[in-house]
Amino acid sequence: METTLILLKPDTVERGLIGQVLTRLEQKWLKINGLKMMEMTPELVSEHYDFLADKPFFPKIMSYMTRTPIVAIAVSGANAIATVRMLTGATNPQEALPGSIRGDFGLTIDGNIIHASDSAETAEVELKRFFGGKDIYEYARGFDDVL
Numbered sequence: 001m002e003t004t005l006i007l008l009k010p011d012t013v014e015r016g017l018i019g020q021v022l023t024r025l026e027q028k029w030l031k032i033n034g035l036k037m038m039e040m041t042p043e044l045v046s047e048h049y050d051f052l053a054d055k056p057f058f059p060k061i062m063s064y065m066t067r068t069p070i071v072a073i074a075v076s077g078a079n080a081i082a083t084v085r086m087l088t089g090a091t092n093p094q095e096a097l098p099g100s101i102r103g104d105f106g107l108t109i110d111g112n113i114i115h116a117s118d119s120a121e122t123a124e125v126e127l128k129r130f131f132g133g134k135d136i137y138e139y140a141r142g143f144d145d146v147l
C-alpha cells in the first residue's frame with residue numbers, strides 16, 4: 001500500500017473544483033488519509049519547486065501558488081503513486097488526455113489544477129513537507145481487504 005501527496009492548486013480552489021477532483025479520487029477507491037487547506041508561503045514554494053528555481057517561468061509559479069490557499073491531500077491505495085499520476089494526466093493540460101483531471105478541467109500550463117508526487121521517494125519527502133507527520137489518519141474501510 002502506498003501513500004502519496006496531492007495538492008489542489010489555487011485555480012482549483014478559486015473555480016470551485018475541490019469537490020469534483022476529490023470525487024475522482026474517491027470513485028477510484030483511493031483512500032483519503034489527510035486533507036487540509038493551507039497557504040503556501042514563498043519559502044514553501046521555493047522548497048517544493050526547488051528543481052525549477054532556474055526556469056524563466058519560476059516567478060509565474062511563485063505568484064500562482066501563493067495567490068490563494070491550496071488543499072493538501074494524503075491519499076493511499078495499491079499503487080497509489082502511479083494511479084494518481086494516471087488520473088492527473090500530463091503536466092500541461094493542453095497535452096493531457098480527456099478523462100484525466102488536467103485534461104478535463106485545465107486549459108493551459110498556467111493553471112494545471114493539481115500536483116501529485118512522481119515517485120515513492122518524492123512522496124515521502126512531500127508528505128513530510130506538507131503534513132509534517134501530523135494530521136494523517138489510518139482507518140479501515142469494509143472493502144479494504146479486496147483492494
Ligand code: CMP
Pocket residue numbers: 052057060061091109110112114115116
Ligand atoms: P507540477 O506537477 O506541480 O510540477 C511542476 C510545476 O511547474 C507544474 O506542475 C506546473 O505548475 C509548473 N510548470 C511546468 N512547466 C511550466 C511552464 N512551462 N510554464 C509555467 N509553469 C510550468
